[in-house]
Each structure stands twice: as structure tokens, then as C-alpha cells.
Amino acid sequence: MKLPQVNEVRKPSKTLAGVTPIAVMVEPRPCSHGVCRYCPVFNVPQSYTPLSPPVLRAERLKYDPYEQISSRLEAFKVMNHPTDKIEIIILGGTFLSYPVDYQYSFIKGIYDALNGFKSNSLEEAKKINETTEHRCVALCIETRPDFANPDDIKRALDFGCTRMEIGVQILDDEIYKHINRAHTVQDVIDSTHRLKDAGFKVGYHIMPGLPRSNPEKDLKLFKELFTNDNYKPDQLKIYPTQIIKNTGLEKDFQRGKFMPYTLEQIHSLLIEMFKVIPEYCRTMRVMRQFAPDHIIAGTTRISLRKDIIDDLKAMNIPVKEIRFREIGFAKQYMKDIDQDIEIKTLEYNASGGKEYFIQAVNKDNILFGLLRLRIPSNIKSSFIEELNNSAIIRELHVYGQSIALGEKNLEEGQHKGLGKQLMARAEDIVKDLSKTNKDIKKIAVISGIGVREYYKKLGYSLDKDYMIKEI
Ligand code: SF4
Incomplete structure (x- = not known):
């Protein structure tokens, strides 16, 4: 890799929002409820595929949080990014469903790496991190709507977590059943309520194009997110359904029982979705990136978000969501x-x-x-x-x-x-x-x-x- 010049910030968009994000991956472990129909199963953390960059990095470092964080800090320094304000994002599976001892030692490993040495307890590591060189200014955990109960929430607070992302996908119990989510819309309502009352920022993952849905239904339920007081997420990640290797959907697709949306369908749907995202919500990401080798069918256009924004601008339609408006x-x-x-x-x-x-x-x-x-x-x-x-x-x-x-x-x-x-x-x-x-x-x-x-x-x-x- 060509080293950056003095003062040159390599990949500046990584820290444009004001903090330096570091993703850290938990060790592989199957989800306790079984497997969601669209979720790939490999010998890597659940929902990930072997060639994705965070998996490759984490595997190389044996999923050790201390090593993962230390190596990312080093990489950001080389790219001339500041590393004093760090946002930690925990990836892979449902972290809050892992054995509690594992959760605590994983979190301690994170703070120890930021502090640069191993302390005697999580409490001590957190205390040191209050004034250290690489401070954890935000910590995000991805979870399921049924793993945000009061005890899960209290533990997450103990970890220093400030943001929770929930896999919502779609607000429909019949589809949840079909895709084996093993939770209900009521779980989404209850977890959102509890998390907001505990002060967390709440992000939703949404998947247009799931089996038994259609663009009209996706849009109707998407609008519900912002018109019904039970939801109103602070952030969104929109992942159009793709067919990934080693999933139930792959089998459905091969038997001719399921087809993903075309690029045109997903493009028009996203245009309509972006029109309704209010100014209090940040769209963190559109599209999930899988290695091409693992995608059987579905939209792969990585620049989809840019296409949508360009079209909305050309149509003179104001984009209200946060990320587009950030300085x-x-x-x-x-x-x-x-x-x-x-x-x-x-x-x-x-x-x-x-x-x-x-x-x-x-x-x-x-x-x-x-x-x-x-x-x-x-x-x-x-x-x-x-x-x-x-x-x-x-x-x-x-x-x-x-x-x-x-x-x-x-x-x-x-x-x-x-x-x-x-x-x-x-x-x-x-x-x-x-x-x-x-x-x-x-x-x-x-x-x-x-x-x-x-x-x-x-x-x-x-x-x-x-x-x-x-x-
Ligand atoms: S809960 Fe998430 S990680 Fe677990 S099987 Fe479903 S999609 Fe995959």
C-alpha cells in the first residue's frame, strides 16, 4: 500500500461524521432460535460470509477483541485518521445471547485495547478509558427484538453501550414466521420502547423484498415506521434482500419458489422510501456488501444509494434524512x-x-x-x-x-x-x-x-x- 503523505487523510469519508468507527467481531456461534431463511451459515460469525473484510481480519486474529482493536487503531493511524474518539461496533450474530461471561470478557478486551494494556476488571478498564488517548465515545451492539429485555439492557449499559441496532426487517408476523425469525411485531414494539426509555439510540435493520412481500407492501410497512408512534427509529440500515449461498432462500430460489426484486424494482422502492424518511432519522447504509462469490441472485449495485440521491436531487425532492444533511x-x-x-x-x-x-x-x-x-x-x-x-x-x-x-x-x-x-x-x-x-x-x-x-x-x-x- 502506498503510504499517505504528511497530513493526507486516506479514505476521509470513514471519519466524516466526527468519530472514528472500529468494527470488532465476536467468535462464531449459531443463533439460539435456529436460522433465519435469508441468513448464510458458514463457519464464521452468523450472517457473515467468509470473504468479508471484517471476518478475514477477525479470523486472522482468532476473534480476540484486544488484537482486533489494536490492529484497527494501527491501520487508522497509518491512514492519518485521528484515533482519539472511537466508536465501537460489535458485529456477528446476536452478542447479547452469547454466554454472559463471554460478553463481559469480550467488552473488557475492547477497553483494554483502547487503553493499551490489560487491567484487572471491566470497571477499572472503563474508568481508565474516561481519560485515555483512545476514548470510546460510542458503543453499538446489534441485537434481535427478543434480546432487548430489561436484563439485556442493564448489561448493555454496564458495557458502556450507547446505541442498539435491532433486526426488524419488516413489520409482519406472517412473514416473520415464514422466514423463521422467531419473534413478533410486538417484540419490536416492546424492545423499541424499553431501549428508548433507557436512553439508547435505536437503529432498525430493514429488508425490502423478503418472501411473501411485494414493493407495495414493503412501502406501506416502511411508512408505518414513521407514522406509528410505536416505532420511529433514530437510524436505519436498508438491506434489500439478496440470495446468498448457504441459505434457505437459496433453496427456494433453486426450486423456483422465490425471486428477489430486480434492480429497477428496488431502485423505485428506495426512491419512495427516501421520500418518507424524516429529519430525525439517519440512514446509515443502503445495501449489504457480500463478496460476489457468495451472491446467487439479487441487486449487487453498491452505488445504489448515490443513484437514489442523485435522482431525488434531479427531481428537486428534498432529502430530509440526517446523513445527507450532515456538514x-x-x-x-x-x-x-x-x-x-x-x-x-x-x-x-x-x-x-x-x-x-x-x-x-x-x-x-x-x-x-x-x-x-x-x-x-x-x-x-x-x-x-x-x-x-x-x-x-x-x-x-x-x-x-x-x-x-x-x-x-x-x-x-x-x-x-x-x-x-x-x-x-x-x-x-x-x-x-x-x-x-x-x-x-x-x-x-x-x-x-x-x-x-x-x-x-x-x-x-x-x-x-x-x-x-x-x-
Ligand atoms: S437472528 Fe440474525 S444472525 Fe441469527 S440467524 Fe437470524 S439473521 Fe442470522
């Missing part, structure tokens, strides 16, 4: 970005609570930062004791190319005091609400371990897993 990405298609920022608040009901989506935007709706504030559904008696009588800040994010903690960069969004302004707006809203709702007595922030120091400076202090301030 880092907006710079790729806009020359002059107005730096005049105002703070706007969008209110909506979700999962029995009230959400305040506070965003720092310019006149073109380009996004410089955002904060998600929630008044949870049962504020008087939460299933998490520390959250009783508390409003919750589920996310604070200031955008821009990730820059090192303490470094000044006047052009970019980060470190311009925007975070403080967004927090001040949230605190004002909570104080106002508390005048009429005497049950609201404090604000809790679900904070990545490495961001606790930031909240301490704003007057928050640690209560078990949350940073909390009385109002």
Missing part, C-alpha cells in the same frame, strides 16, 4: 456552505414518550449538530432506578471531520461550542417542562465512557451508568 457529507456536493447556524427543535411522540429533536442547522438545513432529548413514558418509575424522575439525553453529536480532542479547527463543526449550546437548549426545555410536570427532577445522559469528562465539565456526575444533573 461533512454536504461538503461533497455543495460548494459554499453558509456558516450561519440556528438551533431548531422538532417535537414528536414516540414509544409512549415525547422526543425533542434539537438540531443546529443553517438556512439550507445543513446539519452541524444534533441532540435527542426524551421525556420517557413512565418517568416516575423506570425499570432502571437511576432514571426515576429523569428526562434523558439519548444523543449529542456535533458533526465534521473527526479532529483530535483539544485541537482547534474553525472551519469544521466540532469544538465550536455547539455541543454546549445544544445541551443548554435541552436543559432549558427540561426546566420549562418541570414547571408544570413536578415528576421531572433531573436530566440523565447516556454517555460513551470516553465522553464522561465532557459532561462532568457541564455539571453532570456519574450515577451508575448515566451522567446526571439535578435541575
